[in-house]
Amino acid sequence: MVFSSKLLEDAVAEFSKLPGVGKKTALRMVLQLLKMDKESVNSFTTAVARMRNEIVFCKYCHNIADTDVCTICVNSSRNRLQICVVENIRDVIAIESTQQYNGLYHLLGGILSPLDGIGPEHLNIDSLYQRVKNDEVKELIMALSPTIEGDTTVYYIAKQMSGLPVTITTIARGIAFGGELEYADEMTLARSIAKRLPIENYVSINGKK
Amino acid sequence: MVFSSKLLEDAVAEFSKLPGVGKKTALRMVLQLLKMDKESVNSFTTAVARMRNEIVFCKYCHNIADTDVCTICVNSSRNRLQICVVENIRDVIAIESTQQYNGLYHLLGGILSPLDGIGPEHLNIDSLYQRVKNDEVKELIMALSPTIEGDTTVYYIAKQMSGLPVTITTIARGIAFGGELEYADEMTLARSIAKRLPIENYVSINGKK
Numbered sequence: 001m002v003f004s005s006k007l008l009e010d011a012v013a014e015f016s017k018l019p020g021v022g023k024k025t026a027l028r029m030v031l032q033l034l035k036m037d038k039e040s041v042n043s044f045t046t047a048v049a050r051m052r053n054e055i056v057f058c059k060y061c062h063n064i065a066d067t068d069v070c071t072i073c074v075n076s077s078r079n080r081l082q083i084c085v086v087e088n089i090r091d092v093i094a095i096e097s098t099q100q101y102n103g104l105y106h107l108l109g110g111i112l113s114p115l116d117g118i119g120p121e122h123l124n125i126d127s128l129y130q131r132v133k134n135d136e137v138k139e140l141i142m143a144l145s146p147t148i149e150g151d152t153t154v155y156y157i158a159k160q161m162s163g164l165p166v167t168i169t170t171i172a173r174g175i176a177f178g179g180e181l182e183y184a185d186e187m188t189l190a191r192s193i194a195k196r197l198p199i200e201n202y203v204s205i206n207g208k209k
Numbered sequence: 210m211v212f213s214s215k216l217l218e219d220a221v222a223e224f225s226k227l228p229g230v231g232k233k234t235a236l237r238m239v240l241q242l243l244k245m246d247k248e249s250v251n252s253f254t255t256a257v258a259r260m261r262n263e264i265v266f267c268k269y270c271h272n273i274a275d276t277d278v279c280t281i282c283v284n285s286s287r288n289r290l291q292i293c294v295v296e297n298i299r300d301v302i303a304i305e306s307t308q309q310y311n312g313l314y315h316l317l318g319g320i321l322s323p324l325d326g327i328g329p330e331h332l333n334i335d336s337l338y339q340r341v342k343n344d345e346v347k348e349l350i351m352a353l354s355p356t357i358e359g360d361t362t363v364y365y366i367a368k369q370m371s372g373l374p375v376t377i378t379t380i381a382r383g384i385a386f387g388g389e390l391e392y393a394d395e396m397t398l399a400r401s402i403a404k405r406l407p408i409e410n411y412v413s414i415n416g417k418k
Contacts, residue, residue, distance in 0.1 A: 001302055001306055002302060002305035002306050002308075003302065004267075004272050004273060004274060004279045004280045004281050004301065004305075005264060005273045005274055005275050005279070005280075006275055007256075007259055007260045007263055007264050007275055008260060008264060008273050008298075010256040010259070010260065011256045011257050011259075011260035013256075014252065014253045014256045014257065015253075017241075017245075017249075017253070018238045018241055018242070019237055019238065019241050020234070020237070021238070025229070027299065027302065028228055028229070028299075029227045029228065029230070030257075030260060031297075031298065031299065032226075032227055032228050033227070033257060033260070033261060034260065034261060034264065034273075036226075036261075038261060038262060040226075041257065041258065041261040041262075042258070042261075043223065044223045044226070044257065045254040045257050045258045047216075047219040047220045047222075047223040048220055048223065048239075048242060048250065048253065048254050049250065049251070049254045050216055050219070050220075051216045051217060051219065051220035051239060051242070051243065052242060052243060052245075052247060052250040053247060053250075054216055055214060055216050055217065055243065058213075063213050064213060064214045064217050064243075065213060065214055066214050066215055066216055070213045070214070071213045071214075072213055088240075089213075089217075089240065090236065090237075090240065092213065093210055093211060093212065093236065096211035096213075097210055097211050099211075
């Protein structure tokens with residue numbers, strides 16, 4: 001791409017660093033910003049700069065927060081007996097958006113992946129152990145990716161927690177709502193048949209029973 | 210989407226204003242910025258702010274520029290006898306990237322579109338007339354979208370220039386290289402048959418003859 005402006009070229013280059021953004025998309029975004037009034041662009045850059053410079057991580061669950069304890073951990077109406085263990089903030093947002101879970105979270109910051117050099121010491125497993133040991137936690141709900149790495153992480157954490165009075169569960173795997181059976185992968189289909197549910201359980205989803 | 214951080218939410222909301230960026234994409238971009246070190250994010254916001262605040266438009270061709278005359282208009286090795294008339298900066302970048310055109314440009318800033326309330330007074334047509342009248346221009350190459358609005362704009366400009374010693378041409382329309390005949394629209398196919406070329410012309414594309 002040939003630019004007639006260094007300022008434009010620099011801005012496009014910066015946008016191209018974002019995930020899934022190629023040069024053409026970056027150019028479209030930058031030209032859109034150029035069309036916007038200066039105050040709007042100023043609020044854009046200010047929001048980005050503040051986000052990067054002021055965001056902190058919750059000292060309990062490692063979630064993104066504006067203060068040292070996140071809004072979920074500080075919320076006294078949440079169920080403190082349950083901790084949902086997830087990989088990252090995107091999982092928290094996805095689960096929170098369902099509005100079906102009222103417990104706490106714990107963000108591992110990744111999953112075990114020996115091939116990528118990610119061992120237990122790189123994840124927030126120690127702090128999880130301390131929370132289970134010192135707080136009133138009764139259940140750890142493992143909500144990790146259904147991959148070999150995810151399963152390995154679940155088993156590793158379960159082993160670490162052995163001896164502590166906590167129940168470990170994992171979220172249900174199966175055919176997604178709206179998913180067509182014929183397009184499901186073999187592993188999912190095989191598991192969903194093996195772990196089939198009595199029809200009463202099926203009907204009771206969403207508390208409708 | 211439910212966020213545990215106002216800072217995060219604000220940044221995601223700002224990114225969502227960009228074209229083709231939904232909430233999920235915006236979140237992915239913001240989390241990527243959060244992973245980057247503070248200097249990189251600082252150079253991102255600085256590049257965007259400078260681009261918006263310092264970019265100017267070339268006083269001759271209305272192209273985006275860092276100074277009041279763009280790098281193309283200031284370049285003495287460009288052919289000043291030709292002006293390629295385009296809609297916007299994206300078209301200039303596309304044509305420059307072919308490295309096949311060595312003339313000047315003129316950016317209309319849009320095309321005539323009565324339905325959207327865009328008339329000749331909203332476009333840079335007067336300044337084009339002045340350039341053709343006062344400079345040594347011999348040819349206007351109209352490189353506008355092959356739509357009714359584009360064609361209308363071409364005819365309007367051609368009419369405005371009548372009386373001036375300038376040749377007006379349009380870029381060739383036809384089946385794109387690599388395009389499959391059966392997927393071409395009827396209008397393009399019909400035009401490309403009507404405007405068929407002797408085989409010598411075809412072979413001479415790219416100067417290979």
